[in-house]
Amino acid sequence: MKICQRKIARESVFCGSLILVNAKHRLREEREPELSAVRDSRLKMRMQTVAAQALTALIAASERAAWQEEKNRERIVCVSGYRSREEQAGIFARSLAENGQVFTETYVAYPGCSEHETGLAMDLGKEQKEIDFICPEFPRDGMFGVFRRLAPEYGFVERYPAGREEQTGIGAEPWHFRYVGTPHAQIMAERGMVLEEYVRWIRQYELSDNPFLYCAGGKTAAIGYLRVSDRGENVYIAVPGNGTVSISGDNIDGVIVTVEAGER
Ligand SMILES: [Zn+2]
Structure with a gap:
């Protein structure tokens, strides 16, 4: 496990594959x-x-x-x-x-x-x-x-x-x-959620306290929401050795951070 530091600018809220546009x-x-x-x-x-x-x-x-x-x-x-x-x-x-x-x-x-x-x-x-x-x-x-x-x-x-x-x-x-990318599309399909519901639902899973854990096909992902203030946020994300981090805005007020562990 390594700790990865990321600066998340306010503009990040408005771009990425999970942005809600309606x-x-x-x-x-x-x-x-x-x-x-x-x-x-x-x-x-x-x-x-x-x-x-x-x-x-x-x-x-x-x-x-x-x-x-x-x-x-x-x-x-x-x-x-x-x-x-x-x-x-x-x-x-x-x-x-x-x-x-x-x-x-x-x-x-x-x-x-x-x-x-x-x-x-x-x-x-x-x-x-x-x-x-x-x-x-x-x-x-x-x-x-x-x-x-x-x-x-x-x-x-x-x-x-x-x-x-x-x-x-x-x-x-x-x-x-x-x-919307994986594993978000799979979670939405399994739970029958449209994007409006998904971005609202994922907010309960805060990045630092209780990310949502999703396991499928031998892969595990931790997904967490982070509110981003006008000044931006400085965060520390725990990432497994060969894992990856992806960040997308929700086009509302925060970002959704997805940490995926590599295949075992
Ligand atoms: Zn169309």
């Missing part, structure tokens, strides 16, 4: 993230590099698994990934003109409140001739079912499930996937 919590980070294209059959849509790599691997694993089970050779395509503030504003305005206010406010986030501006979200569709850009078809069966089953292992969650509109404030979007 109508109540606007995206504060204004710089364009480091982006990469996801490798699908079209190679056009970009996400934050870490998420793009994870999604590329997840799509490949789903296609491999589904095709081995001799299901038909369907393909997943990335329909919409990173959007700048201007692009989100354009989509919102166009949808308002074409689809009206009720539809637009249900399915399109206000500029500054869209997860697509973080580079951590991707709308996925089934490859077919005509793809609906705002509400693409992404089924639950066949290879799409395999994708959904494997997603948490790769750090992805279905962000706006049906029946959870009261929490998320967004209509059910079975096509919208969000990268």
Whole structure:
């Protein structure tokens, strides 16, 4: 066990793969993230590099698994990934003109409140001739079912499930996937929590006193919340010999620190 000292600046609250971005919590980070294209059959849509790599691997694993089970050779395509503030504003305005206010406010986030501006979200569709850009078809069966089953292992969650509109404030979007990283995606999936609930729930597990312990697949992670004041925080984190530390803001008032032990 080694003790690792970290200075956590106030700005850390507003970036990282666990940030909560919705109508109540606007995206504060204004710089364009480091982006990469996801490798699908079209190679056009970009996400934050870490998420793009994870999604590329997840799509490949789903296609491999589904095709081995001799299901038909369907393909997943990335329909919409990173959007700048201007692009989100354009989509919102166009949808308002074409689809009206009720539809637009249900399915399109206000500029500054869209997860697509973080580079951590991707709308996925089934490859077919005509793809609906705002509400693409992404089924639950066949290879799409395999994708959904494997997603948490790769750090992805279905962000706006049906029946959870009261929490998320967004209509059910079975096509919208969000990268939150592991093991957070697995914990959320196992406990049936959406991101609004997860960032609220994890606050009870303070980093220094009682981190949440999660064990899966021979790996152990300790997850703890830390409130970050305007001056920033100076923390000491206990890390096992070959372990790793990752820190993400919650986009509210603190950070979530994840310490993962290496494989035994
Ligand atoms: Zn989306």
